[in-house]
Amino acid sequence: MNPLIYNIGHQNTEYRTPRPRVLLKRVGCYQDPASVEEYLGLGGFAGLHRVTEMEKTQALDEIDIAMLRGRGGAAYPAGRKWKHLFGMKAEPKYIVCNGDEGEPGTFKDRLLLEEDPFSVLEGMLIAAYIFGAESAYIFIRGEYRRAQELFRRAVKSAEEAGYAGETILGIPGFSCRVYVVSGAGAYVCGENSALLNTIEGRTGRPRVKPPHLAEFGLYLKPTLVNNVESFACVPAILTMGGRAFLELGTEDGGGTKLVCLSGHAKNRGVFEAPLGTPMREVLYGSHYGGGTATGRPIQFCHFGGQSGPIGFPEQLDGLFSYQDLWDEGLAMGTGAVVVMDDSVDLVEYVRQVVAFFVHESCGKCTPCRVGTMRMLECLDGGSVERLEEIIEHVTNLSACGLGQTAGCAVGCALKYRREQFERRALNGVSGIDFHRS
Amino acid sequence: MNNQFQELSMEKKRSIMRCYEFRRENLLDILLDLQEVCPGRCIDTGTAGWVARELGVTETKVSEALTFYTMLHTEPQARFVFEICSSTPCFFTKAQGVADVLSRELEVKEEEITKDGLFAFRFVPCFGSCAEGPAIKLGDEVYGNMTEESLKELIERCRELEGTEP
Ligand SMILES: Cc1cc2nc3c(=O)[nH]c(=O)nc-3n(C[C@H](O)[C@H](O)[C@H](O)COP(=O)(O)O)c2cc1C
Ligand code: SF4
Ligand code: FES
Numbered sequence: 063m064n065p066l067i068y069n070i071g072h073q074n075t076e077y078r079t080p081r082p083r084v085l086l087k088r089v090g091c092y093q094d095p096a097s098v099e100e101y102l103g104l105g106g107f108a109g110l111h112r113v114t115e116m117e118k119t120q121a122l123d124e125i126d127i128a129m130l131r132g133r134g135g136a137a138y139p140a141g142r143k144w145k146h147l148f149g150m151k152a153e154p155k156y157i158v159c160n161g162d163e164g165e166p167g168t169f170k171d172r173l174l175l176e177e178d179p180f181s182v183l184e185g186m187l188i189a190a191y192i193f194g195a196e197s198a199y200i201f202i203r204g205e206y207r208r209a210q211e212l213f214r215r216a217v218k219s220a221e222e223a224g225y226a227g228e229t230i231l232g233i234p235g236f237s238c239r240v241y242v243v244s245g246a247g248a249y250v251c252g253e254n255s256a257l258l259n260t261i262e263g264r265t266g267r268p269r270v271k272p273p274h275l276a277e278f279g280l281y282l283k284p285t286l287v288n289n290v291e292s293f294a295c296v297p298a299i300l301t302m303g304g305r306a307f308l309e310l311g312t313e314d315g316g317g318t319k320l321v322c323l324s325g326h327a328k329n330r331g332v333f334e335a336p337l338g339t340p341m342r343e344v345l346y347g348s349h350y351g352g353g354t355a356t357g358r359p360i361q362f363c364h365f366g367g368q369s370g371p372i373g374f375p376e377q378l379d380g381l382f383s384y385q386d387l388w389d390e391g392l393a394m395g396t397g398a399v400v401v402m403d404d405s406v407d408l409v410e411y412v413r414q415v416v417a418f419f420v421h422e423s424c425g426k427c428t429p430c431r432v433g434t435m436r437m438l439e440c441l442d443g444g445s446v447e448r449l450e451e452i453i454e455h456v457t458n459l460s461a462c463g464l465g466q467t468a469g470c471a472v473g474c475a476l477k478y479r480r481e482q483f484e485r486r487a488l489n490g491v492s493g494i495d496f497h498r499s
Numbered sequence: 500m501n502n503q504f505q506e507l508s509m510e511k512k513r514s515i516m517r518c519y520e521f522r523r524e525n526l527l528d529i530l531l532d533l534q535e536v537c538p539g540r541c542i543d544t545g546t547a548g549w550v551a552r553e554l555g556v557t558e559t560k561v562s563e564a565l566t567f568y569t570m571l572h573t574e575p576q577a578r579f580v581f582e583i584c585s586s587t588p589c590f591f592t593k594a595q596g597v598a599d600v601l602s603r604e605l606e607v608k609e610e611e612i613t614k615d616g617l618f619a620f621r622f623v624p625c626f627g628s629c630a631e632g633p634a635i636k637l638g639d640e641v642y643g644n645m646t647e648e649s650l651k652e653l654i655e656r657c658r659e660l661e662g663t664e665p
Contacts, residue, residue, distance in 0.1 A: 164624075164625070166588060166625030167629050168629070169629050172627045204527065204531055204568070205570070205626040205627060205636070206627065210528075241524065243524055243528065244525070244528040245527060245568070246531055246568035247570035247571075248568050248569065249624065263524055263526045322629065323630070324629035324630055325587070325588045325591060325592065325629075326591070364587065414585070414587050414591075417585075418587075418624060422624065
């Protein structure tokens with residue numbers, strides 16, 4: 063296993079060799095990451111060339127075989143999603159890249175967008191070729207103005223070199239304009255239907271589903287929505303072949319995964335780990351997290367951002383793979399791993415998580431708008447039973463993924479460390495000294 | 500003088516619109532860019548109405564966007580707003596300590612503007628600099644691994660910038 067690190071500091075760009083192999087292989091190699099010449103010099107657009115020499119169905123098969131799971135959180139197999147969309151008759155079709163990256167603790171999409179934007183663009187153009195889409199959108203969160211500007215320059219540079227815009231690669235009928243659209247600070251906009259509403263110029267609240275976005279997506283036309291990292295995997299799959307990509311990972315999920323280590327990890331940053339790397343290696347290995355900065359024991363890890371589950375040390379003996387995490391009641395989510403040492407108060411931690419959801423609830427449906435607030439009140443002074451009841455309501459009755467996952471972290475903490483909540487009898491966690499960590 | 504200023508800012512406003520080809524899809528881009536050049540770094544009702552007309556959408560749509568998104572403001576902002584990340588990876592790496600230092604140094608509470616109109620601070624959710632917690636954002640710039648010293652230095656640097664063009 064070759065662990066790979068890129069420490070996403072602004073001044074401290076640091077590598078621990080051996081060099082990355084798949085997603086990070088070009089990161090740090092550019093003078094100007096928005097220069098198409100440099101991308102070509104680094105072997106770029108090989109996947110796009112390759113797809114134009116294949117049958118479209120064959121390309122879809124490769125992605126299917128690769129067992130690429132969506133890197134935006136839901137882990138839905140991309141091959142299945144793409145094939146489903148391919149079967150849709152309505153025209154035009156739209157390609158949308160989700161660069162909202164709102165999950166706290168996740169910063170891998172920013173790295174790709176700022177350091178290797180063409181890999182993402184190439185993935186989008188491959189999709190545009192397969193689906194005959196003439197417009198592709200990338201939605202990038204408002205906090206990443208730099209990345210937006212860079213991506214716009216990259217698109218321009220690609221257009222000038224004939225890799226985007228009209229008659230791409232000189233192939234008649236292969237034209238695709240790429241638009242960059244900004245968010246302005248709303249976590250819920252990352253939800254795929256809310257994202258499409260935002261692009262349409264509406265307020266970024268989720269739509270009622272079904273209908274599926276593959277049928278009625280952007281402007282009610284068939285639409286593909288994938289995460290930034292998912293798109294960046296696509297050129298790699300086409301150049302190395304689906305089977306080789308699969309073999310980098312495990313049966314239930316091929317390839318490598320960008321891991322974002324944060325919190326109390328000794329080495330914080332974006333790492334590229336082959337799926338199936340032992341979890342302990344990711345957390346403690348010197349090429350990865352390296353344990354905690356203070357040397358104190360890890361108390362728990364929060365996976366996949368705020369909406370993901372919390373895992374305790376007894377759950378972390380398996381592999382860093384989709385299936386092993388699921389087996390432990392955990393999930394990969396976005397690839398965020400927030401490491402917390404034993405100085406942190408677990409109840410206080412989950413309170414902060416719930417506060418995030420209270421802030422971010424879009425208010426469209428009552429279970430989430432009111433329920434998240436009730437959860438917070440319970441944590442500030444209520445009974446454990448009442449808290450459990452509310453979590454169940456919010457999880458089951460909310461209309462979109464935000465509400466449905468708002469109680470996930472608290473639920474995990476309650477399941478495995480109930481006594482900590484009972485001991486506190488939920489007599490208010492405010493007023494606690496936050497400076498110890 | 501006042502007229503000249505308005506003309507200048509109108510020209511700036513128009514060039515922002517042109518830059519996005521008057522596309523409704525870029526409503527948020529346009530509002531964010533406008534906010535940068537508008538006095539007080541906020542979108543007043545006049546500007547909001549103008550945007551609505553130029554894009555051919557209702558004023559309600561624009562004002563809904565202004566209230567829905569946390570990065571858009573309708574009230575005048577301090578010249579320098581320190582935004583402290585309050586999401587858990589940063590929060591549990593002493594983000595509260597950052598707030599305490601700012602509060603003490605600037606003599607304001609969260610969301611208050613200093614008397615000279617220069618500074619304010621607030622908590623915001625994650626902005627993707629989680630490997631550098633505690634992190635703060637100042638406009639489009641991010642500063643990570645904040646300590647009391649680096650904060651004081653940053654405040655000093657802002658003071659030196661006072662009076663220069665935003
Ligand atoms: C509240 C909420 C926020 C989300 N935020 C993001 C996000 O920031 N980035 C992202 O790629 N997916 C996000 N998703 C998941 C998307 O809805 C969608 O599943 C994803 O973009 C599909 O791409 P993928 O299959 O490549 O992962 C979010 C989902 C929910 C419910
Ligand atoms: S679950 Fe929450 S975020 Fe989702 S639609 Fe309902 S109120 Fe909005
Ligand atoms: S958690 Fe603070 S910037 Fe992401």
